Structures are given as C-alpha cells and as structure tokens.
Amino acid sequence: MDKIIIANWKMNLSLAEAKSLCSRIMDHHKNFKAKIAVAPPLVYIAYLAELFPELILASQNLSSVSSEFGAFTGEISAKMLRKINVNYAIIGHSERRKNFAEINSEIQEKAKNALEARIVPIICVGEDIEIKNQEKIFEFLESQILACVPKTEKAVILAYEPVWAIGSGFSPSPEDLEKIIHKIANIISKVAKNYQIVYGGSVDGQKARLFSRLKRLDGFLVGGASLNFDEFIEIVKAYA
Numbered sequence: 001m002d003k004i005i006i007a008n009w010k011m012n013l014s015l016a017e018a019k020s021l022c023s024r025i026m027d028h029h030k031n032f033k034a035k036i037a038v039a040p041p042l043v044y045i046a047y048l049a050e051l052f053p054e055l056i057l058a059s060q061n062l063s064s065v066s067s068e069f070g071a072f073t074g075e076i077s078a079k080m081l082r083k084i085n086v087n088y089a090i091i092g093h094s095e096r097r098k099n100f101a102e103i104n105s106e107i108q109e110k111a112k113n114a115l116e117a118r119i120v121p122i123i124c125v126g127e128d129i130e131i132k133n134q135e136k137i138f139e140f141l142e143s144q145i146l147a148c149v150p151k152t153e154k155a156v157i158l159a160y161e162p163v164w165a166i167g168s169g170f171s172p173s174p175e176d177l178e179k180i181i182h183k184i185a186n187i188i189s190k191v192a193k194n195y196q197i198v199y200g201g202s203v204d205g206q207k208a209r210l211f212s213r214l215k216r217l218d219g220f221l222v223g224g225a226s227l228n229f230d231e232f233i234e235i236v237k238a239y240a
C-alpha cells in the first residue's frame, strides 16, 4: 500500500492561503511516491474539493451522529463529507480529546460513521507525558486502541501521536518508535486487518527521513510543518 502523508492544518490559514498551498501541492504531487492528503479547516473543504478535483481531502473531524441529515445544529455528517469527495477523516485528535472532551466511545462512533460512509478514519491515539514517565505506554495504548478502533474489515489508519510530542519539537527516538509501532500493530490486528500506522508529533524533514526507514511505519500526520510548502515537501520527499 502507498505511504501516506496527511497535512493537518488545524484552525489555520486564510482561504486564499489554503488555495495557494493546495495549488502548489497539486503542481508537485505527481513527483512523489507517497500519497498526500490535506485536512483543511472544514469551512474550506467543499470549495477546495471543487477547485482541485484530484486533491485527496481529509476532514479534521466529523459527527458522531450516524444519520446523513437531521436536527443536529453545528454537526457535519460523514455521508455529507463523502458526497463532496472527502476520502479520509482525522478522528480523536488529542486536541479534540483535551479541548472538546471527546472520549473513546464517541471516537469509536465517529470512526464507525466514517467507515459506513466509505471514508477511511485516521484514528489518533497516544500517551501524555505522565503515562510516559510512569512507563505505562503499552498498557495505555492497548486500552485506548481497543476502545477507539471499531472491529472492521475495511481500511483504517491508526495515527500514533504522543501528546507530549505534538507541537513541542520533541519526538520519540527511532528505536522507541519502532518498538511502539510493533506493539500497536499487534493490538490493532485484533480488531482490524486492513490497517496502516502513521506517526505524528513534531515531524519535520529530518525526522521524516529518519523515521521513513522504519519498516512498519506507513507515513506521517503533520501539523505545524504542513502549513509551509517547502517544509512540507521535505517531509514528502522522505519517501522518494
């Protein structure tokens, strides 16, 4: 399966900046081996989907409500997103868990809705600094993954994003990351057969080159560095 690099823009960029970054990505994406998916602020997504029909789009969230339409003010359903050509959805990002009190059961509902709508969920998991300091990473990941990933034959992406690594400049050593990915693969294979594992947390070009050598890692979920074309392309080039 293709390696995948997902640009998580979070709540950043003006519409004009978003358009210009997508247009630069579309000018270059054929030069690279890895698949590139862009997760813009949701308000831009339909516009970008129309403007760039070949751009692979991910939503940064979707509703835990399973119906396509209904009286749910402020919500956006998986089926609505799929109909405008959104193929992936970031689900359960640690910023949503922390700032919007999302819990595992809700994340699993969202992942189910994505799968039902033929959207590949990118389910985010990862320990915070306390769990890491207590050396309880494996136990923590096991319970988090089994509570969030629905049992499925369909494709899912598991994003390992240690909370302490997001936006901090820090990340695990390649040796530690390799061990964790091995463990994650064992856990997720209990519920899903068709999975990919990506890493997220302060990824830049240099780290991407280092981590791209890890056998079982299938790509990256990139925050800060995805907002700048040159920095982002350095990451994409890791899989050249």
Ligand code: PGA
Binding pocket: 008, 161, 165, 166, 167, 168, 200, 201, 202, 203, 221, 222, 223, 224, 225
């Ligand atoms: P970062 O963010 O690359 O800025 O650390 C990653 C993420 O939050 O997905």
